[in-house]
Amino acid sequence: MSLAILQEATSLVPNLVGAGLIVIGAGIGLGQIGRGAMEGIARQPEATNKIQTAMIIIAALLEGLAFAAIFLGK
């Protein structure tokens, strides 16, 4: 019974809404990554290169998630 209600409820929400929610989450996450990297660089400018590399990798992973959501939700 509850499963049927759940199915009906999910069928009312377009996939793209879910994709949009994921993209909002990814946007917040990217902001956090940028903030963390900037604080790190401000504290230890000599570690800029290492921080930037790690930042780009994490950002790319997150971006992959967001694109996968758009791709699958379309």
Added chain:
Amino acid sequence: MKLVSKTVTTFSLVFLISLTAFAKGDPKTQNGGHGDPVNTPEEIEEYIVHHTKDSHDFHLFTHFPDGEESHVGFPLPVILWGENGLTAFMSSAFHHDDEGKEIVEKGGSRFVKIHGKIYELNAGATAVEFDDAHHPTNATTPFDLSITKSVLGILLIGLLMLFLFGRLAKQYKTQKIPTGFARVLEPLVIYVRDEIAKPNIGAKYRNFTGYLLTVFFFVWILNLLGLAPFGFNVTGQLAVTAALAIFTLVIYLASSNKHFWSHQLWMPGVPYLLRPLLAVIELAGTLIIKPFSLMVRLFANITAGHIVVMSLIAIGINMQNDMTAVGSTTLSLVLSMFITLIEVLVAFLQAYIFTMLSALFIGMAVEEHDHH
């Protein structure tokens, strides 16, 4: 001095040629292969979708010299494996038809092209009919081995890379410092080796630097080709990025060692009850999620970039009524110029990230765990 003036002449020539290319590629006369001018939002959308897709012929632009449409471009070979074996003909046989009206008879089979896809008609059929699930009922789909636009781009860039890097490699046999254009390539090669391969893979980096260099320059040059005048979208094809991701998958699976698999299947230092669950998650990550994310990231970034650039160009058509032709064209020129500059950055960044993540995944698979 002579070299400088030569370079300046070459650059201005390239610039002039690209300018005329843009002038001829004016969105009002260019079209999605159907011959109509692109004016309404629906036509613009259709044109943009058509642009991001692969195509069987190389269509540059359409113009209307005497009110009649005239296509400028060149045909590409179509190679099909159908019911009657291998067939080959030039795509000009379809006469720019994309609606399935022009029937090409070759080798006992009859072919039609609908929305970039070629169907082989059954005996007696004159037009393809589709059922509800969009499967053809009176035609079959032959195995398409055609040299499409994307394949042409891959072959051209492959040859270019063989020429450029072959020359760079040959120069090291006779001299210590490369000359000419090879001098531009050397720091890039060293950058990929020292900044991507060495820190991520570790001691065994030499075995994988060849692949990483190839994939880096391949993706980068193809990304830039998509932004060049007369260029076309190759890294924005899902098939191309899927093939690249599968290469990375095969390489890191083939080079993985015992430690890698023991950590995948039976993670040490974790409660026994959790280990099967972790094994499922790790296996899904290694076999599916990693290559899938590599594939989708490159595809989606490049496709999204193309759609944004073309949408901004379309402002010049769409907003004419609101802000006059001059105003809308100025706005679209300024916006699309800056977004194109960002796309040049993205072209490099995506090649870098693809290579970097490939190196990271390979590094995970070959890492030695001496500290246990």
